[in-house]
Amino acid sequence: GPVAFAARAIQARLNYRPDDIVLTAVPLSFDYGLYQVFLSALSGAELLLSGPADHARLLGFARDHGATVVPLVPSLGELLVKLASRDPRPTRIRLFTNTGAALNAPLIATLRETFPGASVAPMYGTTECKRITILEPDGDLARPGSVGPALPGTEVLVVDDDGRPLPTGETGEIVVRGPHVMAGYWRAPEQTALRFRPGADGGPVTLHTGDYGRLDADGHVYFQGRRDDLFKRRGSRMSSVEIEAAVLDIEGVREAALLVPEEDRDMVLFVVGETPDVTGEQVLARLGDRLEAAKVPDVCHVLPALPLTPNGKTDRKELRRRLMEGTDGN
Missing domain, CATH: 2.30.38.10 (Luciferase; Domain 3)
Known part of the structure; x- marks a missing residue:
């Protein structure tokens, strides 16, 4: 009952079509991947599956099979943009959806630029009820930062x-x-x-x-x-989401992850640069132009890539482990 309701409510908002080809590269063990099966069945769309071993050929796979809808987590979005920079031939992609880890604003803008005619639909959900909100495709252009209104019937x-x-x-x-x-x-x-x-x-x-x-x-x-992202530092309340968004606004930064303060340490920032010459000192200096001093970390490590969970989210446990073991990349 609840699964059928959720699938129909998501379909009512996203409107997959009978002529769609849904390229699903997120794992089916992740509910985001599993629901692509349900949505394709509801709409009569074709489901196209791609595993991690095929990610290096993902864009060619999408082009060869005429994919029109692509569910994304940030790592897949970054990959498609990188592959398209080497092979800019057009695709049939009309819609990117996103949940789990949110696409950042620069990546959304780059996806639109790289795939003309493709819309982006940000979504927000939790395992306990599947999906909570869905923003209409490209609704973020009018409402930056919104993840949309509640699903129909909720x-x-x-x-x-x-x-x-x-x-x-x-x-x-x-x-x-x-x-x-x-x-x-x-x-x-x-x-x-x-x-x-x-x-x-x-x-x-x-x-x-x-x-x-x-x-x-x-x-x-x-x-x-x-709740775990919200904390107090030097008398000010703040969130890791807010700080990461400001970091991603800095030119030359592609990805960012903040570890919130714990009993034995202050907050720590990790970034991935667009080029190898990006330094932690540069990032912190530019962050100081965007945020009040209490929200600027004292430490920033530059990594070649952020560690990811199987569902494509930043693996913060692995970042903590690297910090403890002194293998943070600096």
């Missing part, structure tokens, strides 16, 4: 620490109601009670996502980070 609220809805524009925890919200965690009643709670207004069960963000007047969500 509701998204932003609440304070007591579960009370906050006014438009105020940051709080993102909570979700709808038929796609799962019943709870298997044999984990305490964790279930913490995340799945009766609505403060007496309404249906509400999923507390542990993510923070705000709503605009039209109900569009602006994601600002997980």
Whole structure:
């Protein structure tokens, strides 16, 4: 029931077509990949699967088979742009979707420039209810940073620490109601009670996502980070998402990941440069022009690439391990 509802609601927003060919290079073990099977079945589209061993030939595969829809995580987006710089022949791609780890604004702009006629649809979700919001294709041009409004038939609220809805524009925890919200965690009643709670207004069960963000007047969500991404430093509240976005605004920086402060260390920034001559000192100096001093890390390591999880997200556990072992690339 919840899976069928979620698939139909996502299809209603993305509108896959019977003549679409959906190139799925994200793993089917990742729900983002699995739902491409459901969406293709619902729409009558053709599903085209590509595994990690074929990534170096991904663009040629897309071109040869006439792919029109490509679900992306950032590493796949970067790969397609790099491959297209070597082979700029046109493709039939009309839509890129994104969830899991968010595409940054420079990468979205580069995708549009590299693949003329292709739209980008940012999305936001969590395992406990699959998808939460979807922005209409290219909706970020009018609403930069938005991940869209709630799925049809669902509701998204932003609440304070007591579960009370906050006014438009105020940051709080993102909570979700709808038929796609799962019943709870298997044999984990305490964790279930913490995340799945009766609505403060007496309404249906509400999923507390542990993510923070705000709503605009039209109900569009602006994601600002997980609870773990929010922290206080030198008397100021901040989020790793905000700092990473400012770093990505620096010319010459392609990727960024911030480890938040822990008991035994301050925050640490990792970046990947567009060219080998980008230095941590340069990045921190330019970041100081964009953010107040409390939000600028003392340490920035330049890596050839960020470590990734199998789902294409930045592997922060691996970054912590490298820091502890002194193998951070500097």
